Amino acid sequence: MQTQLADFIKDTPEGREAEAILRNCVHCGFCTATCPTYQLLGDELDGPRGRIYLIKQLLEGHDVTEKTRLHLDRCLTCRSCESTCPSGVHYSRLADIGRNIVEQRVPRRGADRIKRWALREFVPRSDVFGMAMKAGRAVRTLLPQALQEKVPALRPAGPWPKPRHARRMIALAGCAQPAMAPSINAATARVLDAVGISLVEQAGAGCCGAVRFHLNDQEGGRTDARRNIDAWWPAVERGEVEAIVMTASGCGVQVKDYGHLLVQDPAYAEKAARIAEITRDVSEIVAAESEKLAALLQTRRGDALAVAFQSPCTLQHGLKIRGVVEGLLTAAGFALTPVRDGHLCCGSAGTYSLLQPELSKQLRENKLAALGEGGASLIASANIGCMTHLQAGTATPVRHWVELVDSRLNGFPI
Numbered sequence: 251m252q253t254q255l256a257d258f259i260k261d262t263p264e265g266r267e268a269e270a271i272l273r274n275c276v277h278c279g280f281c282t283a284t285c286p287t288y289q290l291l292g293d294e295l296d297g298p299r300g301r302i303y304l305i306k307q308l309l310e311g312h313d314v315t316e317k318t319r320l321h322l323d324r325c326l327t328c329r330s331c332e333s334t335c336p337s338g339v340h341y342s343r344l345a346d347i348g349r350n351i352v353e354q355r356v357p358r359r360g361a362d363r364i365k366r367w368a369l370r371e372f373v374p375r376s377d378v379f380g381m382a383m384k385a386g387r388a389v390r391t392l393l394p395q396a397l398q399e400k401v402p403a404l405r406p407a408g409p410w411p412k413p414r415h416a417r418r419m420i421a422l423a424g425c426a427q428p429a430m431a432p433s434i435n436a437a438t439a440r441v442l443d444a445v446g447i448s449l450v451e452q453a454g455a456g457c458c459g460a461v462r463f464h465l466n467d468q469e470g471g472r473t474d475a476r477r478n479i480d481a482w483w484p485a486v487e488r489g490e491v492e493a494i495v496m497t498a499s500g501c502g503v504q505v506k507d508y509g510h511l512l513v514q515d516p517a518y519a520e521k522a523a524r525i526a527e528i529t530r531d532v533s534e535i536v537a538a539e540s541e542k543l544a545a546l547l548q549t550r551r552g553d554a555l556a557v558a559f560q561s562p563c564t565l566q567h568g569l570k571i572r573g574v575v576e577g578l579l580t581a582a583g584f585a586l587t588p589v590r591d592g593h594l595c596c597g598s599a600g601t602y603s604l605l606q607p608e609l610s611k612q613l614r615e616n617k618l619a620a621l622g623e624g625g626a627s628l629i630a631s632a633n634i635g636c637m638t639h640l641q642a643g644t645a646t647p648v649r650h651w652v653e654l655v656d657s658r659l660n661g662f663p664i
């Protein structure tokens with residue numbers, strides 16, 4: 251697509267990157283068919299091709315209005331369009347550049363502004379978030395339905411094995427997950443311990459930065475990234491750990507992008523690239539140890555429970571990890587049920603469920619219907635945001651897949 255960038259962006263790194271991305275788009279519209287918001291709303295401007303056109307216009311210096319912002323706000327950043335695009339258009343990066351400009355040109359007002367500010371300030375602070383979650387659980391039944399949905403029941407984490415192996419990895423604790431489901435990282439530590447890897451959490455690390463970044467506080471997201479790099483770097487530099495392990499695929503996408511996010515920062519660019527290079531989703535780590543896992547599981551199989559796997563967008567479209575978790579669950583003796591339209595977003599999408607509740611709810615209903623068609627008695631996922639969002643709409647238990655593997659290995663109840 252030919253683009254005449256306006257002077258304000260022409261000679262900037264963002265301008266050059268946007269121009270290169272736009273050049274790849276041949277405007278074919280294949281991506282539109284797999285866009286969840288286009289499917290719901292039927293408006294070209296609520297699909298990737300339309301949004302690309304809107305971003306092109308603003309980069310060329312045309313007026314930016316609240317309508318432009320609305321169509322970009324409705325985008326889930328699910329990246330389904332990237333998986334479909336035959337030309338390799340990096341839509342999500344273009345959307346980041348476009349949103350950053352729109353945010354400056356069309357300032358938010360009133361409730362929208364306050365809501366976004368509160369989410370940016372509150373969610374990434376794990377201590378504050380943890381206290382609020384505790385208070386929320388104490389008065390859960392008194393909360394309005396919309397808030398009850400965001401306060402899942404606490405399940406026991408179980409023991410975290412003491413570090414005893416020569417092979418060590420660092421787990422990202424994150425911001426919301428420790429308060430919402432501490433069982434996920436503990437289950438990961440037990441599964442990795444069983445295959446000869448000790449997992450530790452590093453003091454000082456926190457939110458991966460995705461919350462602030464995707465609320466258009468891109469500099470705040472970079473600050474979160476720098477803080478995590480500072481916390482991890484000494485152990486990485488000394489060669490004490492071989493990987494940074496992500497148990498939420500949403501965080502994995504963000505941390506694997508640190509190299510790109512900090513490429514312009516001379517103090518952090520090299521470290522960020524190294525951290526991104528050794529960052530792995532937990533499924534990649536467990537799959538690499540699948541022979542050991544299979545040997546352990548031989549004696550520990552249980553009933554072949556029917557499980558529907560919801561592959562988060564951040565796992566399948568962001569990290570491009572497809573079929574790996576499904577293989578691990580099958581190897582652990584679970585019977586996977588087919589899931590229609592598995593490429594479509596469940597509507598969670600970070601803070602999207604709070605900012606676009608109607609669209610988010612429709613997507614959840616569609617996803618739960620698809621997940622339920624095969625008669626599964628459990629839903630498995632790979633991202634805390636999707637898990638909480640889905641669980642709020644169904645009585646079927648929703649668990650992280652690593653908790654299911656842990657239940658087979660170590661007998662933990664699910």
Ligand code: SF4
Pocket residue numbers: 274275276277278279280281282298299302334335336337338339341
């Ligand atoms: S983003 Fe890709 S699939 Fe969509 S219109 Fe452009 S080239 Fe076609």
Ligand code: SF4
Pocket residue numbers: 284285286287288296297298301324325326327328329330331332341
């Ligand atoms: S990221 Fe998802 S919601 Fe946004 S345009 Fe692409 S497919 Fe549509």
